[in-house]
Amino acid sequence: xxxxxxxxxxxLALLPYVNVxxxxxxxxxxxxxxxxxxxxxxxxxxxxxxxxxxxxxLGRIPDAKQEYAQVVLLDxxxxxxxxxxxxVYCTELNWPRGIAEYRxxxxxxxxxAPTWYAPGVAYQLQGVLDSALTQYQRVLQFEPLYVPxxxxxxxxxxxxxxxxxxxxxxxRALTIAPDDSELKISTERILHLQSGQGK
Numbered sequence: 001x002x003x004x005x006x007x008x009x010x011x012l013a014l015l016p017y018v019n020v021x022x023x024x025x026x027x028x029x030x031x032x033x034x035x036x037x038x039x040x041x042x043x044x045x046x047x048x049x050x051x052x053x054x055x056x057x058l059g060r061i062p063d064a065k066q067e068y069a070q071v072v073l074l075d076x077x078x079x080x081x082x083x084x085x086x087x088v089y090c091t092e093l094n095w096p097r098g099i100a101e102y103r104x105x106x107x108x109x110x111x112x113a114p115t116w117y118a119p120g121v122a123y124q125l126q127g128v129l130d131s132a133l134t135q136y137q138r139v140l141q142f143e144p145l146y147v148p149x150x151x152x153x154x155x156x157x158x159x160x161x162x163x164x165x166x167x168x169x170x171x172r173a174l175t176i177a178p179d180d181s182e183l184k185i186s187t188e189r190i191l192h193l194q195s196g197q198g199k
Contacts, residue, residue, distance in 0.1 A: 068081060079112055099119045103119075132156055166190055
């Protein structure tokens with residue numbers, strides 16, 4: 001359960017932006033509360049995707065899964081629909097199905113940084129650190145300033161006790177996100193470990 005909660009919280013940041021301009025308005029969660037848009041427009045994959053995002057944020061994972069599956073049916077070549085479905089499967093700790101969905105998204109668009117990153121999180125939570133690090137490195141090949149991948153790489157290298165390399169990733173991330181408290185704590189921890197003061 002602990003891993004499930006960690007994965008779910010981590011993936012909240014990976015949800016697609018639902019502020020998509022459609023039919024003259026900007027998409028946001030209020031549509032699902034006040035307008036019942038998906039029911040009135042069952043053919044709209046954006047409506048189902050947005051509703052899935054909303055349900056995912058509420059922690060209603062089975063309901064979100066149903067909406068994302070509908071998105072895949074309506075828009076089978078949509079990269080985000082496969083990414084979202086992968087997020088749901090991994091939240092359920094069904095790692096193989098989740099990673100398979102991420103791979104489908106990457107086959108459609110191999111330059112999606114969040115979709116390269118997501119299986120890295122899945123691998124890391126399973127303890128498969130080398131595969132996780134490989135995923136994060138692929139993100140950084142074309143998105144060198146992608147903070148989640150920098151943090152993920154640093155975290156794995158910290159676990160592997162490669163403190164110098166880990167510090168480098170954390171400091172790069174801090175130049176982009178200087179107020180990130182987690183990065184500051186990780187960097188301070190490395191300094192303690194390198195000086196022999198940490199455990």
